[in-house]
Amino acid sequence: MTPAARIAAAIEILDTVLSGQNAERVLTTWARSNRFAGSKDRAAIRDHCFDALRCLRSYAWLGNAGEEPSGRALMIGALRAQGCSEAALAEMFSATGYGPAALSEHETRMPSLQTAPPAVALDVPDWLFPLYQSALRVDAHPILELCRHRAAVFLRVNLAKGTREAAQEDLRADGIETQPHALSDTALEVTHGARAVARSAAYVSGLVELQDVASQALVDALPLAQGMRVLDYCAGGGGKSLAMAARAQMRVTAHDISAERMRDVPVRAARAGARIDTALQSELRGPYDLVLVDAPCSGSGSWRRAPQAKWDLTPERLAQLTTLQAEILDETAPLVAASGVLAYATCSLFEAENSRQVEAFLTRHPEWSVQNTRLFTPLEGGDGFFLAQFQRQS
Numbered sequence: 001m002t003p004a005a006r007i008a009a010a011i012e013i014l015d016t017v018l019s020g021q022n023a024e025r026v027l028t029t030w031a032r033s034n035r036f037a038g039s040k041d042r043a044a045i046r047d048h049c050f051d052a053l054r055c056l057r058s059y060a061w062l063g064n065a066g067e068e069p070s071g072r073a074l075m076i077g078a079l080r081a082q083g084c085s086e087a088a089l090a091e092m093f094s095a096t097g098y099g100p101a102a103l104s105e106h107e108t109r110m111p112s113l114q115t116a117p118p119a120v121a122l123d124v125p126d127w128l129f130p131l132y133q134s135a136l137r138v139d140a141h142p143i144l145e146l147c148r149h150r151a152a153v154f155l156r157v158n159l160a161k162g163t164r165e166a167a168q169e170d171l172r173a174d175g176i177e178t179q180p181h182a183l184s185d186t187a188l189e190v191t192h193g194a195r196a197v198a199r200s201a202a203y204v205s206g207l208v209e210l211q212d213v214a215s216q217a218l219v220d221a222l223p224l225a226q227g228m229r230v231l232d233y234c235a236g237g238g239g240k241s242l243a244m245a246a247r248a249q250m251r252v253t254a255h256d257i258s259a260e261r262m263r264d265v266p267v268r269a270a271r272a273g274a275r276i277d278t279a280l281q282s283e284l285r286g287p288y289d290l291v292l293v294d295a296p297c298s299g300s301g302s303w304r305r306a307p308q309a310k311w312d313l314t315p316e317r318l319a320q321l322t323t324l325q326a327e328i329l330d331e332t333a334p335l336v337a338a339s340g341v342l343a344y345a346t347c348s349l350f351e352a353e354n355s356r357q358v359e360a361f362l363t364r365h366p367e368w369s370v371q372n373t374r375l376f377t378p379l380e381g382g383d384g385f386f387l388a389q390f391q392r393q394s
């Protein structure tokens with residue numbers, strides 16, 4: 001496909017996404033019904049679409065979208081944001097080589113982002129902007145600026161299977177270049193060849209897993225030790241269960257309200273050479289020395305990876321999530337052994353899901369105290385994550 005044809009395809013896909021459909025599904029459907037598109041085309045179109053979803057408001061502004069963004073306005077704005085000259089833009093939009101129709105006179109007007117409101121220039125919904133400012137203070141603008149760009153790909157080296165250096169060598173043999181990251185001693189940042197990771201020998205043998213560096217640092221911060229009984233209460237696909245199991249010889253149990261989400265845990269555990277039991281609520285046998293609650297949350301710390309969620313979140317949904325987070329904390333506290341630790345984590349940057357959730361838990365449960373809290377932000381290289389560790393007062 002020509003670059004212009006890829007832009008035309010992205011416009012078509014974005015229009016469907018903007019009508020309320022899920023971007024991943026729309027991309028899959030598009031690929032199935034356009035078999036002529038090769039893997040490089042699909043990857044380029046996907047990047048166009050996800051970049052546009054990350055930068056929805058600023059691209060719409062640069063594309064003269066007015067109130068309602070369209071795929072076409074977003075792609076015009078995207079090209080301008082990437083420094084494309086007006087002559088090159090007119091060439092791309094010239095209805096040749098299966099490219100999009102020629103620019104209208106209105107579309108040739110080039111607005112400046114300098115005059116855009118901050119929430120537009122930083123690509124956040126108006127109602128969320130004060131939430132970021134209150135949580136992040138002087139760091140709000142630099143963090144939001146980082147969130148406008150693609151996140152790096154990180155791997156976690158399974159130290160039970162080999163060293164970080166050995167993993168780098170194995171990956172290099174498969175054309176994947178990495179560099180260690182300071183936030184965690186298990187982390188490698190992929191600098192070249194990210195798309196080849198899932199086929200690489202290091203991945204297939206369980207020497208590395210895909211996992212964000214802040215996720216890894218969060219697990220590093222937990223007081224894990226040999227022989228502990230550990231419960232990962234919101235385990236999902238088991239990313240944190242696996243990271244914990246690789247830290248020490250422990251009995252790790254993974255639980256999630258959705259058994260379906262845990263479907264891959266046994267396969268991933270076998271690949272990693274780890275033993276992780278999965279359990280339904282009725283099968284949980286406490287007490288546990290450490291219970292990790294990686295709570296369902298807005299995901300605001302990882303919206304670089306899932307940008308559609310930034311625009312889909314509503315105040316009502318955020319309120320539902322904070323209620324659910326409090327309920328989960330209340331139901332897990334009794335599962336923790338007398339001197340055990342209740343670790344609460346979110347991949348959110350908002351106070352309502354983090355510091356205010358901690359305060360509310362301590363008010364409801366005065367017998368507990370908070371040992372420490374930590375907010376990881378994209379300024380440190382990874383996703384935004386929050387961790388609070390509670391213990392009963394002695």
Ligand SMILES: C[S@@+](CC[C@H](N)C(=O)[O-])C[C@H]1O[C@@H](n2cnc3c(N)ncnc32)[C@H](O)[C@@H]1O
Pocket residue numbers: 233234235236237238239240241255256257258261294295296297328
């Ligand atoms: C942030 S995700 C977990 C991600 C996972 N820990 C990982 O590292 O890959 C939150 C998970 O909480 C689960 N969940 C939601 N409500 C729950 C509840 N009441 N009890 C247990 N799990 C719940 C969701 O199904 C979801 O998989």
